[in-house]
Amino acid sequence: MTEEIMSAISGEVFGVWFLIGAALVFWMQAGFAMCEAGFTRAKNTGNILMKNLMDFCIGTVVFILVGFGLLLGEDLFGFIGKPGFDIFTDYANFDFSNFVFNLVFCATTATIVSGSMAERTKFLSYCVYSAIISAIVYPIEAHWTWGGGFLAQMGFHDFAGSNCIHMVGGIAALIGASILGPRIGKFVKDKDGKVTKVNAFPGHNLPIAALGVFILWLGWYGFNGAACTTLPQLGSVFVTTTIAPALATVTCMIFTWIKYGKPDVSMCLNASLAGLVAITAPCDVTDAFGAIIIGIVAGLLVCFGVWFLDYVLHVDDPVGAVAVHCLNGIWGTLAVGLFATNTAPEYAIADAAGNEMVGLFYGGGFKLLGIQFVGMISTAAWTAVTMFLAYSFIKAVFGLRVTEEEEIIGLDSTEHGIPSAYAGFSIMDISNTMTMDVNENTSLGSEAYADASEVKKAAAVPVVAPLTSATGINKIVIVAKLTRYDALKKALNDLGVTGMTVTQVMGCGIQKGAGDRYRGVEMDATLLPKVKVEVVVSAIPVEAVIEAAKKALYTGHIGDGKIFVYPVEKVVKIRTGEEDFDALQDVE
Numbered sequence: 001m002t003e004e005i006m007s008a009i010s011g012e013v014f015g016v017w018f019l020i021g022a023a024l025v026f027w028m029q030a031g032f033a034m035c036e037a038g039f040t041r042a043k044n045t046g047n048i049l050m051k052n053l054m055d056f057c058i059g060t061v062v063f064i065l066v067g068f069g070l071l072l073g074e075d076l077f078g079f080i081g082k083p084g085f086d087i088f089t090d091y092a093n094f095d096f097s098n099f100v101f102n103l104v105f106c107a108t109t110a111t112i113v114s115g116s117m118a119e120r121t122k123f124l125s126y127c128v129y130s131a132i133i134s135a136i137v138y139p140i141e142a143h144w145t146w147g148g149g150f151l152a153q154m155g156f157h158d159f160a161g162s163n164c165i166h167m168v169g170g171i172a173a174l175i176g177a178s179i180l181g182p183r184i185g186k187f188v189k190d191k192d193g194k195v196t197k198v199n200a201f202p203g204h205n206l207p208i209a210a211l212g213v214f215i216l217w218l219g220w221y222g223f224n225g226a227a228c229t230t231l232p233q234l235g236s237v238f239v240t241t242t243i244a245p246a247l248a249t250v251t252c253m254i255f256t257w258i259k260y261g262k263p264d265v266s267m268c269l270n271a272s273l274a275g276l277v278a279i280t281a282p283c284d285v286t287d288a289f290g291a292i293i294i295g296i297v298a299g300l301l302v303c304f305g306v307w308f309l310d311y312v313l314h315v316d317d318p319v320g321a322v323a324v325h326c327l328n329g330i331w332g333t334l335a336v337g338l339f340a341t342n343t344a345p346e347y348a349i350a351d352a353a354g355n356e357m358v359g360l361f362y363g364g365g366f367k368l369l370g371i372q373f374v375g376m377i378s379t380a381a382w383t384a385v386t387m388f389l390a391y392s393f394i395k396a397v398f399g400l401r402v403t404e405e406e407e408i409i410g411l412d413s414t415e416h417g418i419p420s421a422y423a424g425f426s427i428m429d430i431s432n433t434m435t436m437d438v439n440e441n442t443s444l445g446s447e448a449y450a451d452a453s454e455v456k457k458a459a460a461v462p463v464v465a466p467l468t469s470a471t472g473i474n475k476i477v478i479v480a481k482l483t484r485y486d487a488l489k490k491a492l493n494d495l496g497v498t499g500m501t502v503t504q505v506m507g508c509g510i511q512k513g514a515g516d517r518y519r520g521v522e523m524d525a526t527l528l529p530k531v532k533v534e535v536v537v538s539a540i541p542v543e544a545v546i547e548a549a550k551k552a553l554y555t556g557h558i559g560d561g562k563i564f565v566y567p568v569e570k571v572v573k574i575r576t577g578e579e580d581f582d583a584l585q586d587v588e
Contacts, residue, residue, distance in 0.1 A: 014228070014229055014230075015097065017225075017226065017228075017234075018097055018101060018226050018227070019097055019100065019101075020222065020226075021101070021221075021222035021223070021225060021226020021227075022097075022100045022101040022104050022222070022226060023222070024218070024219045024221065024222025024223070024226070025101075025104040025105060025108065025219055025222050025223050025226070026056070026104045026107075027215065027218070027219050027222075028104075028108060028215065028216050028219035028220070028223065029052055029053075029055070029056050029107060029108075029111060030212075030215055031212045031213070031214075031215030031216035031218075031219055032052055032108075032111045032112075032114070032115075032212065032216065033048065033049050033052035033053075033212065034208050034209065034211050034212030034215060035115070035208075035209050035212030035213055035216065035269075035273075035319065036048045036052065036114055036115040036118060036212070036318075036319050037049060037205065037208055037209075037212075037421075038203050038204070038205040038206060038207070038208035038209025038210070038211075038212060039115065039203035039209050039266065039318060039319040039320075040115070040118045040119055040201075040203060040204070040318050040319065041119060041201065041203075041204050041410070042204040042205070042420065042421070042422060043409070043410025043411070043412055043413070043420070044118060044119045044410055044411045044412060045204075045412060045420075045421035045422070046411075046412040046416050046418050046420075046421040047118075047119075047123065047411035047412055047415055047416060048114065048115075048118060049421070050123065050416060051111075051114045051123070051126055051130075052111050052114055054126075054127055054130060055107050055110040055111040055114065055130050055134075056104075056107040056111075058127055058130045058131050058134065059103065059106050059107045059110055059130060059131075059134035060103060060107075061131075062131050062134045062135035063102075063103050063106055063134055063135070063139075064087060065135070066083065066135040066136070066139070067106060067134055067135050067136075067138070067139040068087070068099055068102065068103070068139070069081055069082060069083035069084045069085075069139075070083060070135075070136070070139035070140055070143060071102055071106075071138075071139035071140075071142050071143050071146070071147050072095070072098060072102065072143070072146075072147050073147075075143070075147060075148040075149060078144070078148075078149050078150035078153060079140070079143075079144070079149060079150065080140055080143060080149075081139070081143045081147050087099070101226065102142075102146075105142075105161060105165060105223075106134050106138050106139070106142075107134070108161075108165055108169070108223075109133065109134075109138045109161075109164075109165045109166075109168055109169045110129075110130050110133050110134050110138070110169070111169075112165075112166065112169025112170060112172070112173055112321055112325050113129065113133075113169060113172050113173045113176055113321070114126070115173070115317075115318060115319030115320075115321045116173035116174070116176060116177045116317045116318065116319065116321040116322060117173070117176045117177055117180055118318045118319065119183050119318060119407065119411065120180060120181075120183055120184075120401050120402055120407050120411075121176075121180060121400065121401065121402070122398065122399055122400060122401065122402055122415075123411070123415045123416070124398055125394045125395075125398045125399065125400050128394050128398060129176070129390060129391070129394060132390045133172060133387070133390070136386070137168070137172070137382075137383065137386045137387060137390070138164075138165075138168060140382070141164060141168060141379050141382050141383065142164045142165075144156075144375075144378070144379070145158050145163070145164050145375070145379075146158075146164065151374075151375045151378065151379075153352055154351070154352060154371050154374070154375070155349060155350055155351040155352060155357060155368070155371050156371050156372065156374070156375035157281065157282075157285065157336050157340070157349050157368075157372070158280075158281045158333060158336070158375070159224070159227065159280070159281055159282070159283055159284045159285070160223055160224045160227065160280045160281065160283060160284075161223070161280050161281070162277060162278065162279075162280040162281030162282075162328070162329045162330075162331075162332030162333045162335075163281055163329060163330075163332070163333040163375060163376055163379055164379065165280075165329075166277045166280060166324075166325040166326075166328070166329035166332070167325065167326055167329030167330055167333065167376065167379065167380065167383075168329075168379060168383045169321070169325050169326075169329075170321060170322050170324070170325035170326025170327070170329050171326055171380055171383045171384055171387065172383060172387045173317065173321045173322050173325065173326065174315065174317075174322045174326055175384065175387050175388055175391060176387070176391055177315050177316060177317050177322070178313075178315050179388075179391050179392075179395065179400065180400055180401055181316070181401065182314070182315070182316030183201065183316050183318070183407070184404065184407055184408065185199055185201075185556070186198070186199055186201065186316045187199070187314055187316070195314050198310045198311060198314075201318065202266075203266060203318075203319075206265060206266065206269075209266065209269055210265075210269060213269045213272050213273060216273060216276070217245060217272060217276060220241055220245075220276045220280075221238060221241060223280065224237050224240075224241045224279070224280055224283045224284075225237045225238060225241070225283075228284070228346075229346065230345060230346055232345035232346070233284060233344075233345040233346040235345075236284065236344055236345050237283045237284050239288060239291070240279055240282075240283045240284075240286055240287075240288070240290075240291040241276070241279055241283055243279075243288060243291040243292055243295060244275040244276065244278060244279035244283075244291045244292075244294050244295035244298065245271075245272045245273070245274075245275030245276045245279070245295060245298075246272075246275070246295065247275060247291070247292050247295030247296050247298075247299065248271045248272065248274050248275025248278070248295040248296070248298040248299035248302070249268050249271045249272045249275065249299065250299070251271070251295070251296045251298075251299030251300060252264075252267055252268050252270075252271030252274075252299040252300075252302065252303060253268050253271075255299065255300060255303055256268070256303065259303075267302070267303060267306065267320075270302050270306070270320045270323065270324055271298070271299045271302050271303075273302075273324045274298040274299065274301065274302035274323070274324045274327075274328045275294075275295045275298045275299065275328075277298070277324055277325055277328040277329055277332060278294050278295070278297070278298040278301075278328040278329075278331050278332040278335065279291060279294055279295070279298075279332060280329075280332055281332040281333050281335065281336050282294065282332060282335050282336045282339055282340060284344060284346070285336060285339075285340040285341065285344050285347060285349060285359075286335070286336075286339040286340060286341060286344065286359075287339075287341050287343055287344060289339075290335070290338075290339030290341065290359075290361075293339065294331070294332065294335050294339065297331060297335075298328050298331060298332075301323070301327050301328055301331055302320065302323045302324055302327070302328065303323075304323075304327075305320070305322060305323025305324075305326075305327045305328075306320050306323045308323075309322055309323065330376060330380075333372055333375065333376045334369065334372050334373065334376065336349075336359065336368065336372050337359055337360060337366075337368045337369025337370070337371070337372040337373070338359045338360050338361050338369060339359045339361060339362070340357070340358050340359035340362065340364070340368060341358055341359065341362045342356065342358055342362075349368065351367070351371070357371075402414065402415070404453070404455050404456075405455050405459065408455070408456065408459045408558060409459070409558070447555065447556040448556075449550070449551045449554045452554065452556065456556070457550060457554065459558050460550075460553070460554050460555070460556065460557060460558060460559075460560040460561070461549070461550045461553050461554060461560050461561045461562065461563060462562050462563070463546055463550075463562075463563045463564075463565070464562070464563070464564045464565065471538075471567070471568065471569060471570075471580060472538055473536065473537070473538045473567075473568040473571060473580060474536070474537055474538075474542050474565055474566065474567060474568060475534065475535070475536045475565070475566045475567075475568050476534070476535050476536075476537065476542065476545050476546070476549075476563065476564070476565055476566075477532060477533070477534050477563070477564040477565075477566070478532070478533045478534075478535075478549050478553075478561060478562075478563050478564075479505070479530050479531075479532050479561060479562045479563075479564075480530060480531055480533070480549075480553050480560070480561035480562075481530065481531070481553070481559070481560065481561065482504070482530065482531050484531075484552065484553050484555075484560070484561065485502070485531045485533070487552045487553070488533060488549060488552045488553060489533075490552070491548045491549065491551065491552035492533075492535065492545070492548060492549070492552075494548070495540060495544060495545060495548050496540055497535050497537065497540060497545065499535065499536075500533050500534060500535045501533070501534040501535075502531060502532070502533050502534075503531070503532045503534075504530075504531055504532075505530050505531070505532045506530065536568060536571060538580075542565055546563055546565070549561070549563055550563070
């Protein structure tokens, strides 16, 4: 009787822990949002947050209607779950806990792609993608492992999702980023189209990215531990889930310190996540030694993956999602076949005949490793085919990428109508500080004026010329960065313009009446320090002055300057009394 009571109590306790674990996994959405926002540019932060929010919300809708049945419905031929609507027809007997738990896992799979396709994807198209992967792609392949499908029947083991979640999300991210193409300016190409240089786009907020990583690490204890049914098993999972990311991070720190001369902050943050991804499948079946090796390999693998995408595949992945989730999802899946040991609490890996299997390095031979490989290849093939078809459909029907102009301006403004996710904050130029002359958050991708498209030139230095002067005399007002004044002055002097009025001003980043609003309220403009140069010309063509100024101011970044042209009706030189054309001849 006592044992029955304790068993009942234990079941209730771990039932509660199961739901707490689900809540921790849900909280990981905040981690993904912070991490992705921090690793990308400020002008797209609101878009990143919106995508992560909608991954869960859209995922919930389609998981109710389709996904849950395909995942955990009655097994059909080992391939798919039988769709059903028990949540509506038999709510009293519905499996509430399993629904919530699998829903948050589904949302995690979808949100991995957000970072790799960041800064250039149409929001509508992303929402369609999120619905497809949450309704069909993830539930079917997850059924193979967790719903009684053919992989589960073979003895394939993926305790918490290195394969079913992270590798799937990573493959979807790789295919999506490949089809989408790189961000403007990421890769410099020669006339033959060969990549000659890879440009770094530093994330705009490393503190937020670090906060995201710590949130994810905390959530991972629920991610890996929620399905545990005994205290020893839960304790062992917590140990391995701690060791692997710690070793991965230390390994990455040492590697980058040796290779680059300094320990790389952002890579180490990625390495922590890589170690967590790699330990997710084997967390319940490996020991401390196995977790150490898994973590060390993950720390090196993430560095290799980031380099391989940039310099070999030339795929632009702003947050390193492919290196973290795809490569280490594969590694974690295969690591089960290498490091699974029956000394782990509640060990229960067996083949179809019920024979216990252990990893290669613990005397089990290649049998379990072979099964893990088959499971990984099957899942990867399903994901690659379905996601390629999904992206092709989305691209054909909705379009996948925003326009060049929208990408340059930023998706916060063009997709969501907000000027910035950081109202009240601004990045300010400092006079004569050349390090502020180039701002990665506003890069247009073409540093040379001659190589820039007309859209990029117009974005960097807009020209406003409302009227034509009847007298042939025009006033040209140039508003530019303080750091570009010397170059501008020299360009005008070389053109023959020697007289100019120079004023240090504060410039508005948002035009009055532009319509930028937050919660329906029009936004105030953000002021930045600028220099205003005014010249009046008659003999020198206005077009020549504009072209010289644009070339002098252009650095390939939004905010390089702005030029206004006004007609002048009368000019009088006070000292001599000369008027109009004659009054200007000593300054042209």
